[in-house]
Amino acid sequence: MTIDSSQASQPRKLQQFLSIFQYCGRAIVLVWETDRLLTILLAVLTLIAGLLPAAIAYVGKLIVDGVVQAAQSGNGKRSVGMR
Numbered sequence: 001m002t003i004d005s006s007q008a009s010q011p012r013k014l015q016q017f018l019s020i021f022q023y024c025g026r027a028i029v030l031v032w033e034t035d036r037l038l039t040i041l042l043a044v045l046t047l048i049a050g051l052l053p054a055a056i057a058y059v060g061k062l063i064v065d066g067v068v069q070a071a072q073s074g075n076g077k078r079s080v081g082m083r
Helices: 005-034 038-074
Strands: none
Touching: 005 038
């Protein structure tokens, strides 16, 4: 079995990608030593920023489900807000 150049470069690309995180631990330690409250606040805000899109999508799903259920039940008014 022969290995072409694209397959041989896969581990190298992964190694280059992972090398980006080489100094992350040291950076976090420096921030922690500078201000622990700020580090915790940054971590909490990062979590919120990560969860917010999923929460927005879930609320959108609930709205769409409610509209579909109202349309299928026939109990909804035909013209909402228009007289």
